[in-house]
Every structure is written in structure tokens, then in C-alpha cells.
Amino acid sequence: LTVTDLVQASYDQIDRVEDKLKSFISLNKEAALEKAKQLDQETNETNNPLFGIPIGLKDNIVTKGIKTTGASKMLSNFDDPLYDATVVEKLNEANTVMIGKLNMDEFAMGSSTENSAFSTTHNPWNIDYVPGGSSGGSAAAVAGREVFFSLGSDTGGSIRGPSSYCGVVGLKPTYGLVSRFGVIAFASSLDQVGTITKTVEDNAHLLQAIAGHDPMDQTTVKVEIPDYQATLKDGVKGMKIAVPKEYLAEGISDEVRQSVMDALKVYEDLGATWEEVSLPHSKYAVPTYYIISSGEASANLARFDGIRYGHRSEKATNMIDLFKKSRSEAFGPEVKRRIMFGTLTQSAGYYEDYYKKAQQARRLIKADFDKIFEEYDVVMGPTTPTTAFKIGEKIEDALTMYANDLLTIPVNLAGVPAISIPSGYSKDTGLPFGLQIIGKHFDEATVFRAAYAFE
Numbered sequence: 001l002t003v004t005d006l007v008q009a010s011y012d013q014i015d016r017v018e019d020k021l022k023s024f025i026s027l028n029k030e031a032a033l034e035k036a037k038q039l040d041q042e043t044n045e046t047n048n049p050l051f052g053i054p055i056g057l058k059d060n061i062v063t064k065g066i067k068t069t070g071a072s073k074m075l076s077n078f079d080d081p082l083y084d085a086t087v088v089e090k091l092n093e094a095n096t097v098m099i100g101k102l103n104m105d106e107f108a109m110g111s112s113t114e115n116s117a118f119s120t121t122h123n124p125w126n127i128d129y130v131p132g133g134s135s136g137g138s139a140a141a142v143a144g145r146e147v148f149f150s151l152g153s154d155t156g157g158s159i160r161g162p163s164s165y166c167g168v169v170g171l172k173p174t175y176g177l178v179s180r181f182g183v184i185a186f187a188s189s190l191d192q193v194g195t196i197t198k199t200v201e202d203n204a205h206l207l208q209a210i211a212g213h214d215p216m217d218q219t220t221v222k223v224e225i226p227d228y229q230a231t232l233k234d235g236v237k238g239m240k241i242a243v244p245k246e247y248l249a250e251g252i253s254d255e256v257r258q259s260v261m262d263a264l265k266v267y268e269d270l271g272a273t274w275e276e277v278s279l280p281h282s283k284y285a286v287p288t289y290y291i292i293s294s295g296e297a298s299a300n301l302a303r304f305d306g307i308r309y310g311h312r313s314e315k316a317t318n319m320i321d322l323f324k325k326s327r328s329e330a331f332g333p334e335v336k337r338r339i340m341f342g343t344l345t346q347s348a349g350y351y352e353d354y355y356k357k358a359q360q361a362r363r364l365i366k367a368d369f370d371k372i373f374e375e376y377d378v379v380m381g382p383t384t385p386t387t388a389f390k391i392g393e394k395i396e397d398a399l400t401m402y403a404n405d406l407l408t409i410p411v412n413l414a415g416v417p418a419i420s421i422p423s424g425y426s427k428d429t430g431l432p433f434g435l436q437i438i439g440k441h442f443d444e445a446t447v448f449r450a451a452y453a454f455e
């Protein structure tokens with residue numbers, strides 16, 4: 001099997017299913033096949049698990065010379081970025097092959113990939129359903145076998161949610177483990193790039209390649225990166241699992257709750273123990289998240305003014321008018337909602353009541369996790385309250401859509417790592433369930449080990 005075979009197989013599958021799935025915003029076919037040919041001729045790496053692997057990237061990850069849009073009309077003609085994101089450089093060093101850029105909610109704001117300016121991605125298990133979001137293209141492309149691996153980003157659940165809905169393995173690393181340099185910023189204190197694969201073992205290989213301190217991102221931490229494979233298969237005998245009662249409470253569907261109970265039974269059989277605990281402040285997580293993330297988004301998205309780069313209105317008569325018209329024409333409704341809300345909560349007179357309170361609540365949510373991790377190795381629960389919902393079902397109602405991420409958001413606020421792994425299928429719809437496994441700061445090794453044991 002050559003790299004060219006692998007890459008060609010990816011494009012063949014894309015030809016078969018992409019019409020229905022719409023996972024991609026753009027393809028990189030010519031360059032990818034060229035790179036494959038080159039790898040086949042020049043390199044012979046027998047001990048690199050990522051060698052020649054066809055991979056897809058969420059379209060908020062900047063790629064040199066390859067169009068990067070963030071699924072926004074604002075960047076629809078950002079055809080020729082000048083540099084690669086650090087994670088892209090690392091994947092290039094690992095000799096993976098970049099197949100294409102994947103669809104997402106505009107600027108990663110959403111839970112269904114219906115907020116893309118270009119198209120809606122469909123769930124490969126049933127195309128009437130959403131793939132989840134905002135990394136919906138990244139999860140659908142792996143589930144639909146269009147690529148082997150993909151990268152997504154997760155600010156409040158955008159890797160774990162779609163991985164749950166599409167039946168794949170998705171990890172949000174500890175905040176500060178993976179570089180954000182060259183990743184279009186949404187909420188800088190929460191954003192983290194992560195890995196989507198079919199198996200836990202693959203996921204650990206992929207994280208190994210992209211993790212680590214980056215001089216270009218001062219929020220990355222200088223920690224020793226363990227060899228994840230070394231402990232992956234050590235089992236869970238004696239592992240102490242905490243299950244927050246809030247994660248099995250009202251609002252979680254019966255079948256999802258049952259899937260978690262079934263999974264915990266498997267862990268008991270494997271020699272682990274579990275106990276019910278409480279995350280008492282998790283009920284504040286969704287409002288806390290929307291105040292903080294929208295505030296940061298309003299600042300981060302200020303750079304899109306129609307002057308330096310991005311869409312420029314042709315109807316403007318003066319400079320202020322140019323800002324207004326360019327931004328009005330090019331941002332979608334969800335992005336505008338966040339900018340306006342975020343600007344409000346950070347303005348004088350509102351700051352004390354909203355933003356400052358949210359920062360305080362964030363500390364309490366983190367403290368809840370710190371306390372549990374004094375006693376337990378991992379926290380487990382569902383990834384999402386239900387299986388995937390139908391396309392169109394929630395898009396008119398922003399608050400219902402926001403509530404969808406109530407089980408993933410606390411993890412971002414606390415900065416800890418979490419994975420979603422497939423844990424069964426609905427008897428009614430056949431759609432997959434996701435089990436969420438949350439770990440201590442920088443303890444991805446234990447998260448992978450727990451996930452691997454279940455698989």
C-alpha cells in the first residue's frame with residue numbers, strides 16, 4: 001500500500017459521499033496527490049504512525065497558500081494565507097497529507113454546523129440529522145471515511161459534541177497543551193485545538209504529534225509530554241471514577257442516561273469503581289460561558305473591519321460607513337448576536353453585573369473539578385443530553401441550541417481535558433451515544449487509558 005493509494009482512496013470516498021455529507025469547504029486534491037507521490041519516492045519511515053495519513057482540517061486553522069474561511073462570508077476570499085498554523089507545521093513534519101478544509105459553524109459559533117455561510121453538513125449515520133458543531137465537518141468526514149483523521153477546535157464542546165453525534169473519538173486537550181497560533185480566535189481563554197479519529201489509539205498518536213510548547217503562543221505551557229502509547233493499554237483496575245449527579249439529571253434523555261449506566265457497568269467489570277459526586281456550580285456554566293466567550297469574541301472579531309483583510313463593502317461612502325456595511329454584509333446572524341451581546345456585557349455599567357460575575361462563577365466551576373480530582377482519577381458522564389437532532393429543529397431558537405452544550409462547557413471553563421468516545425446506539429433511531437471522560441489538567445494519558453479500556 002502506497003501513500004498515493006491512501007490519498008486516492010480518500011478522494012474516491014469523497015466522490016462517493018460528499019454530495020450528501022457536505023463535510024468540506026474546499027479540497028486540496030492536486031497538492032495532496034503531489035505530496036503523496038513525493039512521500040512514496042523520497043521517504044521511508046517505518047516507525048512514524050502518521051506517515052502518509054490523509055487528514056482534514058477545520059477551516060479555522062490557517063494553511064499557507066490554501067483558502068481559510070472560518071466558514072464566514074467575511075473570509076470567503078482569504079485565498080492565500082501567508083503562513084501555516086503551528087499545528088499544521090507539526091502535521092507537515094509528521095508527513096501527513098492534507099486532504100481539505102472542513103465545514104464548521106461560522107467562526108466556530110454553534111452546535112450543529114447549520115451556521116456555516118456555505119452549506120450545512122449532514123450526519124453520516126442519517127443525513128436528516130445534524131452532525132453537531134461547530135466542528136461538524138471534522139467529525140462527519142472521519143465518520144464518513146472521507147479522511148482518516150481530522151483536527152477540530154473546542155471552545156465549549158465543538159469537538160466532543162460532533163464526535164458524540166457522529167460516533168467517533170474526539171478529544172479536547174488541556175488548555176495550554178496545543179498551540180493556538182494560526183487558529184482563528186473565537187474566545188481565546190477557552191479555544192483549544194483537538195483531535196478526531198475513529199479509535200482511541202489513533203487519537204493518542206495524533207495528539208502526540210501536535211502537543212507541546214510553542215514560542216508563538218504564550219499560553220502554551222512548558223510541560224513534559226508523556227508517551228501516551230506507553231500507558232494506553234494498562235487497563236483501569238483500581239481506577240476511581242466520579243459521576244456528577246448533575247450529568248444524569250433532568251434534561252438528559254432516558255436512553256442517554258441508560259447508556260452511561262451501561263458503560264459504568266463495563267468499567268466495574270474491568271476493575272474500576274465509581275461513585276456519585278456533585279458539581280454544584282455546573283448549573284451556572286452555560287450563562288457563564290456565553291458571557292465570557294461572547295465578550296472575548298467581540299474583541300477578537302473587531303479585526304474584521306473590511307480594511308486590513310476580509311470582505312469590503314462596495315456601498316460605503318465614508319470610513320465609519322465602510323466598517324458598518326462590511327461587517328453587516330459579511331457576518332451571519334449568530335456571529336452578530338454574539339458580538340452585540342459580548343460588547344454589551346463588557347461595557348461600563350454592565351461589566352460589574354455580567355463579565356465580572358461570570359469570571360467569579362468560572363473560578364467556582366473550576367474549583368468544583370479541582371476538589372473532585374483530589375479523590376478521583378477521572379469524571380464520567382454523557383457528552384450531550386440527547387443523540388443528534390434533526391436539521392432545522394433548533395436553529396430558530398438560540399437558547400435551546402446553547403443548552404445543548406451544558407455537559408461540555410464546564411470542561412472548557414475549568415481548562416481540563418476531556419474525550420468523547422462512542423458508547424452504543426439508540427434503539428429508536430440507530431444514532432450513536434457519546435461517553436465523556438474528563439481528566440486532570442495535563443493528564444491526557446489517564447483519559448486515553450480509560451477510553452481505550454472501554455473500546
Ligand code: GLN
Pocket residue numbers: 108109110111133134153154155156157158159186293405
Ligand atoms: N456551541 C458552543 C458555542 O456556540 C461551543 C462552540 C465551540 O466549542 N466552538 O459557542
